[in-house]
Amino acid sequence: MAIAGATLLAGLTSCSITGTSARTDEELELARNRQRWVDALCGARCPLALINGSADPVSGAHMVARYRELVGTGYIAELPGIGHYPQVEAPALVLEHYQRFCGSSA
Numbered sequence: 001m002a003i004a005g006a007t008l009l010a011g012l013t014s015c016s017i018t019g020t021s022a023r024t025d026e027e028l029e030l031a032r033n034r035q036r037w038v039d040a041l042c043g044a045r046c047p048l049a050l051i052n053g054s055a056d057p058v059s060g061a062h063m064v065a066r067y068r069e070l071v072g073t074g075y076i077a078e079l080p081g082i083g084h085y086p087q088v089e090a091p092a093l094v095l096e097h098y099q100r101f102c103g104s105s106a
Contacts, residue, residue, distance in 0.1 A: 041071045048074035049101040051094055053082035060084075075101040
């Protein structure tokens with residue numbers, strides 16, 4: 001089983017973090033690795049889960065929408081009002097979804 005984290009999936013979005021035409025090192029890394037990450041997720045031969053803080057401005061609800069477009073399958077949990085670190089901001093909720101995913105993947 002694999003858990004797809006928001007940090008990895010940030011590479012699935014095409015929006016600019018900086019709002020300018022200058023690209024940061026992080027944006028360049030995301031662009032370089034995007035296709036490799038997308039291919040790995042789309043070609044996964046194990047159950048996938050995405051537990052995402054929807055309020056994260058970098059990889060929140062918009063990233064989940066893009067994940068649905070590209071990958072489309074798997075366990076997806078959107079956590080409203082939770083940001084970039086759902087495991088810190090709402091650990092019990094993340095655990096609940098993780099356990100639900102594990103039970104559904106058995």
